[in-house]
Amino acid sequence: MRVELIKTYKSVHTWTGILAGLFLYIAFVAGALTMFKGPLNQWALQPGTTLPSISIDQYDSLISEVLQAHPEAAKQMTVQLPLAGLQTAPVSWEIEDEETHDHTLWYASFNEKGELITQSFTVSAIGEFVDHLHRTAGIPGGEGHDAFGTYVLGVVAALYFVALISGLIVFLPTWFKDLLVLRKGKNRKRYWLDFHNVLGITSLPFHLIIAFTAFVFAFHDPLYGALRVAVYGDSPMFTRPAPAEVKSFSELVPVTELEAAIQKGEPKFQMAEILYLNLDTRAPRMRVGGIMHGEVVRGAEYGYVLGNPYQREIPYSSFLPSNLNGYSGAVMSFFSLHFGSFGGNAVRWVYFILGIMGALIFLTGNILWIESRRKKRRGQGTLPVQTTSSMVMARLTVGVGLGTILGIAASMLAVKWLPHAQVDIEFWQRAAYYTGFLFALIWAFIRRPMAAARQLLAFCIATIFLIPISSLIKGDLLGAATQVWAVDFVALLIGTSFVLLLVHLRKRQTKIEADSVWSEFVEKPVIESSIQDPLPDTHPQASG
Template identity: 90%
Template sequence: MRVELIKTYKSVHTWTGILAGLFLYIAFVAGALTMFKGPLNQWALQPETTLPSISVEKYDSLITEVLQAHPEAAKRMTVHLPLAGLQVAPVSWEIEDEVTHDHTLWYASFDGNGKLITQSFTVSAIGEFVDHLHRTGGIPGGEGHDAFGTYVLGVVAALYFIALVSGLIIFLPTWFKDLLVLRKGKNRKRYWLDFHNVLGITSLPFHLVIAFTAFVFAFHDPLYDALRVTAYGDSPMFTRPAPQEVKSFSELVPIAELETAIQEWESKFQMAEILYINLDTRSPRMRVGGIMHGEVVRGAEYAYVLGNPYLSEIPYSSFMPSNFNGYSGTVMSIFSLHFGSFGGNAVRWVYFVLGIMGALIFFTGNLLWIESRRKKRRAQGALPVQTTSSMVMARLTVGVGLGTILGIAASMLTVKWLPHAQVDIEFWQKTTYYTGFLFAVAWAFVRRPMAAARQLLVFCAAAIFLIPISSLIKGELLGAATQVWAVDFVALLIGVSLALLSVHLRKRQAKIEPDSVWSELVESPVTESSIPTPLPNTHPQASS
């Protein structure tokens, strides 16, 4: 391959990576954590915002009593069965204010005497907040599919895909020579390039899938809107069931009967939640979510069955593995490959590791860009000063990289200690995240990059150590479910890793060359004669 063509692809790879890298770093760190969104949510629960659990046999009675006492719940009510990822209360529903459009969540259960109890409160759902960071890159504005950051991440995903393809083309000429090679030594650029390549090549299929699916998810609604206008016209895109007579709530299919009907169709299906919609209208609907271990499923956690809550017959649903065809199989695969929901906890841990590796790819890419600028100036005979662009990139890399971690840790501590029943916990978990994130970015700009990195690593480690300490102080470790104390254990490991990295950077400081942006010197007292003469380099990929 011609050297000129390699340089062109290298330029494409560099700038698409630079433009997308910082957003993708946040998305990958948060995305790694969302693999265990359920345990995070359960870890954050407080006794004041939890109603008693009940046996499966009592669910039908509870649903009927809730609908009779609170008919407004018929519009949208969720039943959380024992296998559900978050155990707040057996039943919940949402009420929207017609004037302000604010939403209020209500929960219901039975007390020890079998009497209906209802309560309105806000659950932190820290897992959903981290997932929001994952989908938006932390860019504020809007919620759900309408979040501004979602569309930004869609564009970033396209740049990400271009960076992956161009990076692969750059690597092809030296594929067999440099595959999985990690050369340590004085040439820091060579080391970061090897590390960057090892991370990228070993996880390339994963990243191609994530880039493509992230783009599809971001522009899912506009794509469907375009199809509705250009292809379907006045015809409906989806077939809707014929309206029926409004039925009594007591005619809802019992949960045991519903589960039996589904398992006759999909034997692996284990019911976890039921979403009832418009139960008091002529077009009632339900969506049953269930666990199917080892199967390709539509959701991040569950497979789904759609149907009529007053009919035990389960209609055809392309959401289920038994009904895969060309189109539905492709759609299901896109969802499942992105969510890592096809192989249980083993695959979730693999995706967690791949997510961290993804974050490191963008981190090392920034370090490589910084080092390349320094090498280029040396090769051109210019004075080895620390350029503004390199300093800004170094500070953004440190600030955004460690600010993401500090912000998430601060948000977790907030939902652990603030009383959910007395404050707007969703507001405070967002506020503390952005406070921690912006503090780290500001700190990186007022301190030298290496000093800021060491100090922010200490801040992050301290904040993360407080996560298991908080659980210990609150007495929540003893008797807690495995998924709860696992959150504290992983936090402990991450805290130790960050503390050790801070120590390593302090030891490394003495070996940093004075013209590096990572030097602690405010002014670099170096001359051209003090800089070693660069050796000729004919390697096309390693050239600046």
């Protein structure tokens, strides 16, 4: 391959990676943790924010009594069955204030005497908050599909895809020579390049899938909008059932019969939740979510069935594995591959590891960029010198890298200790995250990069180990009471890794070269970077 072409692809890989790296780091760390979204939500529950669970044969009576006592629940009501990931209450619904448009969540269950009890409270849903960070990189503005950060990450995903392809092309000439090679020695640039390549090559298919699907998810609504205008015109994109007569709530298909009807076509389907919509109108709907072990499914946790809650005959659904065709099969595969929702807990742990590896790819890419610039500027004077861009990148790498971890850990502690019934817990979990993140970012710009890294690591270690300590104090260490052992286990795993990293950094403190941005010397003369600065040479063959 021509040298000029290799240099072009190196430039593309470098700058797309630099522009996208820090956003993707946040998305990958949060994405790895969303593999345990259900346990996270359950871990954060408090006695005042749960109602008693009930047996499966009580659900029909509970649904009937809720609709009779609170007919407003017919607009949108969620039923959480025993297999659901979050056991807050068997039934919940939302009421919107017509004047303020504020939403209030209500929950219902039976007490020990079999009497209906209802209560309004706020659940932290820390798992959903971490998922929001994953989809937006923590960029404020908007909610759901309209969140500003979602569109930013869509653009970032496109850059990410370009960086992957260009990086692969750059690596191809030395594929057999450098594949899975990790060379330690005095040449730090070579070491970081090898580490970066090993991480990237071993998880390349995963990253290609994530990059493509993240772009499609981010621009899902605009793409469908353009398709509706350009292709369908006045014709509907989706066929909707004809309006029917308004039914009595007593005619709802019983829960047990509903599952049996679905299992005629999908024997593996284990019902976990039901979402009822518009039960008192001529267009009632339901969405049934179920666990399907080992199957490719549409959702992050469940496969879904859509239908009419008053009809025992379950209609054809392209969301079910048995009904897949070429198009729906491809779409469902993309969803499942992005969410890691196939293969059960084993695949979730694999995706967690791949997510952490992805975050490390972006960190090593930044370090490699810094080391490449240092090598090019060596010998320009007797004093160690740094470019402004190298110092800023080092500080951003430290601040964003550790600030993301510190912020998430602080948010988890906030929802564990603050009384959900007395405070706006959703506000405080956001406030805790941004406080931790911004503190780390500011601290990284106040202190020298390596000093800031060690000090912030100590902050992170203390905060992370408070998570299992909080579980111990609350009486559910490693999920003894709530079966959410994965949360405490991951906290212990990350905390221990950070301890080892801190020990390593202290050992290397005296071995860092004086011309490195990681040096502990006082501030040096700074060479201002400019647009004409040479691009870093990251090709293995050019390394000294």
